[in-house]
Amino acid sequence: MTATRHDAPMTSSVGxxxxxxxxxxxxxxxxxxxxxxxxxxxxxxxxxxxxxDMSFLEMLDVLNEQLIMQGDDPVxxxxxxxxxxxxxxxxxxxxxxxxxxxxxxxxxHMRSFKDGDSIDIEPWxxxxxxxxxxxxxxxxxxxxxxxxxxxxxxxxxxxxxxxATPVPKADSDAAFDAATCIGCGACVAACPNASSMLxxxxxxxxxxxxxxxxxxxxxxxxxxxxxxxxxGFGGCTNIGECSASCPKGISMExxxxxxxxxxGALRAxxxxxx
Amino acid sequence: MSLELFTEGEPIxxxxxxxxxxxxxxxSERQFRGRLVNPTNRRKMTIIVVxxxxxxxxxxxxxxxxxYRVKSFWYQDSPRRAHSVAAQxxxxxxxxxxxxxxxxxxxxxxxxxxxxxxxxxxxxxxxAEVSVNIIDQCVAQGVPFARxxxxxxxxxxxxxxxxxxxxxxxxxxxxxxxxxxxxALERQIAAGSVEQNARTEMLDLIVVDGRARGIVxxxxxxxxxxxxxADAVVIASGGYGNVFYLSTNAKGSNTTAIWRAHKxxxxxxxxxxxxxxxxxxxxxxxxQSKLTLMSESLxxxxxxxxxxxxxxxxxxxxxxxxxxxxxxxxxxxxFGNLVPRDIASRQxxxxxxxxxxxGPGGLGVYLDFAEAIKRLGRPAVEAKYGNLFDMYxxxxxxxxxxxxxxxxxxVHYTMGGLWVDYDLQSTIPGMFVIGEANFSDHGxxxxxxxxxxxxxxxxxxxxxxxxxxxLADGPFDKIDESxxxxxxxxxxxxxxxxxxxxxxxxxxxxxxxxxxGQLMWDLCGMxxxxxxxxxxxxRIREIRQEFWSNLKVGGDWHSFNQTLEHAGRVAxxxxxxxxxxxxxxxxxxxxxxxxRAESQTPEGEALRDDENFAYVAAWEWTPEGQPPVLHKxxxxxxxVHLAQRSYK
Ligand SMILES: Cc1cc2nc3c(=O)[nH]c(=O)nc-3n(C[C@H](O)[C@H](O)[C@H](O)COP(=O)(O)OP(=O)(O)OC[C@H]3O[C@@H](n4cnc5c(N)ncnc54)[C@H](O)[C@@H]3O)c2cc1C
Ligand code: SF4
Ligand code: FES
Numbered sequence: 001m002t003a004t005r006h007d008a009p010m011t012s013s014v015g016x017x018x019x020x021x022x023x024x025x026x027x028x029x030x031x032x033x034x035x036x037x038x039x040x041x042x043x044x045x046x047x048x049x050x051x052x053d054m055s056f057l058e059m060l061d062v063l064n065e066q067l068i069m070q071g072d073d074p075v076x077x078x079x080x081x082x083x084x085x086x087x088x089x090x091x092x093x094x095x096x097x098x099x100x101x102x103x104x105x106x107x108x109h110m111r112s113f114k115d116g117d118s119i120d121i122e123p124w125x126x127x128x129x130x131x132x133x134x135x136x137x138x139x140x141x142x143x144x145x146x147x148x149x150x151x152x153x154x155x156x157x158x159x160x161x162x163x164a165t166p167v168p169k170a171d172s173d174a175a176f177d178a179a180t181c182i183g184c185g186a187c188v189a190a191c192p193n194a195s196s197m198l199x200x201x202x203x204x205x206x207x208x209x210x211x212x213x214x215x216x217x218x219x220x221x222x223x224x225x226x227x228x229x230x231x232g233f234g235g236c237t238n239i240g241e242c243s244a245s246c247p248k249g250i251s252m253e254x255x256x257x258x259x260x261x262x263x264g265a266l267r268a269x270x271x272x273x274x
Numbered sequence: 275m276s277l278e279l280f281t282e283g284e285p286i287x288x289x290x291x292x293x294x295x296x297x298x299x300x301x302s303e304r305q306f307r308g309r310l311v312n313p314t315n316r317r318k319m320t321i322i323v324v325x326x327x328x329x330x331x332x333x334x335x336x337x338x339x340x341x342y343r344v345k346s347f348w349y350q351d352s353p354r355r356a357h358s359v360a361a362q363x364x365x366x367x368x369x370x371x372x373x374x375x376x377x378x379x380x381x382x383x384x385x386x387x388x389x390x391x392x393x394x395x396x397x398x399x400x401x402a403e404v405s406v407n408i409i410d411q412c413v414a415q416g417v418p419f420a421r422x423x424x425x426x427x428x429x430x431x432x433x434x435x436x437x438x439x440x441x442x443x444x445x446x447x448x449x450x451x452x453x454x455x456x457x458a459l460e461r462q463i464a465a466g467s468v469e470q471n472a473r474t475e476m477l478d479l480i481v482v483d484g485r486a487r488g489i490v491x492x493x494x495x496x497x498x499x500x501x502x503x504a505d506a507v508v509i510a511s512g513g514y515g516n517v518f519y520l521s522t523n524a525k526g527s528n529t530t531a532i533w534r535a536h537k538x539x540x541x542x543x544x545x546x547x548x549x550x551x552x553x554x555x556x557x558x559x560x561x562q563s564k565l566t567l568m569s570e571s572l573x574x575x576x577x578x579x580x581x582x583x584x585x586x587x588x589x590x591x592x593x594x595x596x597x598x599x600x601x602x603x604x605x606x607x608x609f610g611n612l613v614p615r616d617i618a619s620r621q622x623x624x625x626x627x628x629x630x631x632x633g634p635g636g637l638g639v640y641l642d643f644a645e646a647i648k649r650l651g652r653p654a655v656e657a658k659y660g661n662l663f664d665m666y667x668x669x670x671x672x673x674x675x676x677x678x679x680x681x682x683x684x685v686h687y688t689m690g691g692l693w694v695d696y697d698l699q700s701t702i703p704g705m706f707v708i709g710e711a712n713f714s715d716h717g718x719x720x721x722x723x724x725x726x727x728x729x730x731x732x733x734x735x736x737x738x739x740x741x742x743x744x745l746a747d748g749p750f751d752k753i754d755e756s757x758x759x760x761x762x763x764x765x766x767x768x769x770x771x772x773x774x775x776x777x778x779x780x781x782x783x784x785x786x787x788x789x790x791g792q793l794m795w796d797l798c799g800m801x802x803x804x805x806x807x808x809x810x811x812x813r814i815r816e817i818r819q820e821f822w823s824n825l826k827v828g829g830d831w832h833s834f835n836q837t838l839e840h841a842g843r844v845a846x847x848x849x850x851x852x853x854x855x856x857x858x859x860x861x862x863x864x865x866x867x868x869x870r871a872e873s874q875t876p877e878g879e880a881l882r883d884d885e886n887f888a889y890v891a892a893w894e895w896t897p898e899g900q901p902p903v904l905h906k907x908x909x910x911x912x913x914v915h916l917a918q919r920s921y922k
Contacts, residue, residue: 143470165413212414
């Protein structure tokens with residue numbers, strides 16, 4: 001035998017008897033919208049013989065291959081890494097951002113559904129995330145929030161020796177947890193106010209916990225908060241849907257921290273750049 | 275070798291490294307001898323940077339800070355999504371924080387040896403020197419590397435080394451390093467020194483009077499085809515592993531930017547050097563769209579094994595210790611599970627070929643943590659690898675804390691890429707290539723945690739310094755849309771786009787991509803033979819013909835059309851695939867990840883032929899119907915003596 005890949009059976013049977021069932025038939029209702037200014041609508045598609053081991057996006061690939069062959073327009077959706085880290089994918093699945101599990105859309109697998117299910121698939125909905133086509137939206141507002149202060153100003157070549165400043169492990173670990181935000185936008189999509197607070201708070205927390213982030217801490221928080229208002233994101237009323245939908249589990253504590261930092265910064269006289 | 279597959283041209287030499295001084299002084303000497311551009315003149319110069327991964331992101335930010343006018347391009351919505359974000363395990367640096375005998379020289383030595391003596395000593399030495407600055411820079415940016423209780427940075431070991439020099443941020447090192455570069459880039463965008471072009475794909479290089487002067491690009495949202503001009507072009511578009519369709523690369527990773535630059539005159543070096551990573555989640559079905567890596571760091575604590583008996587299909591936990599073959603520990607007692615990737619992959623293939631593989635189709639081996647969980651306790655294993663275990667469980671539906679992981683090799687990285695000299699300049703003056711897109715530092719096999727190091731070394735430190743020598747002659751004459759070279763490039767792109775849309779056949783781009791990928795995997799993958807490669811070349815030519823006569827792409831080009839994007843990329847992969855096979859066929863030796871069945875030691879290890887093949891194969895593109903031209907760059911080893919690699 002030589003190592004050829006595609007002779008593997010469609011479903012894995014080793015150590016996973018639960019995955020034996022195969023060939024689900026599903027009804028998909030998908031938001032179709034030609035472009036930003038055109039009206040959209042839900043369109044129904046039937047799809048058959050879906051393996052429970054497929055990822056959600058592989059299921060959409062199967063649909064799209066069929067649509068292309070029929071001469072229909074395939075469904076546009078964003079994705080890239082397909083391993084839950086780039087933050088490019090993201091759709092509403094039966095009204096939940098990234099679907100029924102707390103993970104990214106690309107890491108959701110069809111074993112979360114059962115034969116005969118009907119699945120509604122829609123784009124993120126937020127004024128600050130205009131629809132490009134079908135399920136793809138424009139999230140550049142997030143980049144502009146980072147531009148307004150989500151960094152440490154350290155031009156290349158000017159850094160001191162890495163061990164010059166030890167960082168307590170607890171701070172470093174907490175900074176890392178906040179830094180794992182992938183900028184997917186699920187928090188905004190899940191929030192009834194379409195607020196970007198969790199995204200912004202994650203960055204404010206990451207940089208604010210590190211000694212290197214201290215010099216710009218006050219300016220950072222006032223500018224980032226001002227920018228998210230300018231982008232048209234809603235205000236945060238502490239509902240918590242964001243954190244519950246966040247595939248990286250960014251915690252609500254980051255929002256408390258942001259509020260605390262913001263107050264401190266304003267008291268200290270920091271004001272947003274106009 | 276049949277003459278019609280290629281012809282041989284003039285050898286090339288990399289003459290930029292000052293070889294008159296000892297290797298440890300060459301980089302600083304080169305910087306000293308290089309010319310500078312004064313700050314006022316920098317403002318008059320424009321540099322295009324294609325790509326925002328670790329290489330492109332760090333370069334664009336640094337060039338912006340230096341005062342150049344930078345135009346940055348990427349195909350995703352945000353620069354933060356470049357595929358560098360997916361790197362898991364870590365980044366090497368010769369800091370010697372462990373006091374375990376590491377040094378710049380040892381990192382240099384390990385990398386040259388790990389690359390199976392097919393890389394350039396000068397480049398590798400520079401990489402090792404610069405590695406220490408990278409860590410300093412990243413820490414200052416707020417990259418939250420793992421730390422110990424005393425607040426200092428932690429390290430771990432990676433394959434092919436016996437010291438602990440890998441810095442990491444849990445299993446998300448690439449993400450954290452990329453966010454550092456991304457934030458630096460966004461800071462420059464805010465400052466107005468970098469112009470951003472999101473969702474914009476480079477489709478051609480504009481060459482005027484022998485110099486790279488711009489690019490033709492397509493706005494993936496509006497479909498508009500536009501031109502962008504500059505005094506220099508930097509390509510940092512990543513690797514081409516997706517030529518195999520299934521790989522650990524992102525779905526959008528492509529060869530288009532470098533392939534089209536190749537067709538404009540840039541030599542393509544060592545295209546057949548591909549890295550097949552030993553620890554990936556095995557393929558499940560025909561619908562499979564990508565493969566997921568399980569970081570090499572897992573081999574620090576995980577033990578690789580298969581049953582001793584062929585066809586033993588008992589569940590892993592029912593197989594007693596003495597009926598298991600921990601084959602890496604058995605074959606390589608001193609490196610054990612931490613042998614370099616090419617070796618670990620080939621041995622996995624060997625045991626599967628013997629019929630001892632596990633899981634569906636017998637295409638898998640176990641990576642077992644039972645012993646580590648017993649030794650360290652589950653919480654410690656969770657803290658180290660938690661996110662990787664979760665990812666594995668999510669994808670396979672199996673719990674790796676209870677049953678051993680099943681892993682199999684998958685295409686992961688491409689050591690080949692556009693040829694560059696010591697300054698990272700391609701054979702087209704004014705076009706520089708950095709990161710995975712170039713061929714430079716890893717020879718025939720890349721060691722783990724060295725790509726992140728190379729990407730950031732190129733982008734933060736090397737390119738910003740070397741590019742000034744070129745730009746010291748600028749700014750160059752202004753050009754605009756009406757220049758004949760520009761008109762020709764734009765027309766070419768429009769015609770190709772139109773052609774892809776008008777074939778209206780019966781097969782989707784994905785179906786061609788799958789077929790090509792399977793063929794490349796079977797015949798130009800882990801093991802290559804003369805016969806197989808010749809077959810592959812013939813078959814690729816047929817696939818190419820069918821592609822251009824039976825492709826089906828719907829929609830038009832004035833809109834967001836992901837099928838069209840894919841079709842353009844597949845067209846380039848097909849052409850590249852052929853060149854990879856020609857390169858693999860002409861290199862009648864085994865080295866690193868390139869294993870020719872005809873050239874192995876009695877123990878089945880890669881057998882190099884230094885007499886005949888100690889060179890970089892740089893390929894020149896030739897028009898349709900003419901075979902590509904091979905240019906050799908001879909490799910000389912002054913400091914690390916050529917020897918058969920041994921990890922026994
Ligand atoms: C899963 C995985 C894990 C890895 N783990 C490690 C690790 O632990 N340690 C390590 O050292 N290395 C690792 N590597 C390798 C390493 O991550 C890559 O080699 C490296 O990040 C490549 O960086 P880059 O900047 O060259 O390219 P990329 O990060 O791939 O960036 C490419 C950029 O180019 C843009 N682009 C591409 N084509 C075009 C085009 N035609 N037009 C316009 N823009 C374009 C993209 O938008 C993107 O911005 C890993 C790789 C993978 C896939
Ligand atoms: S906070 Fe969570 S949900 Fe929001 S963008 Fe970041 S990762 Fe996505
Ligand atoms: S595609 Fe990258 S996170 Fe889903």
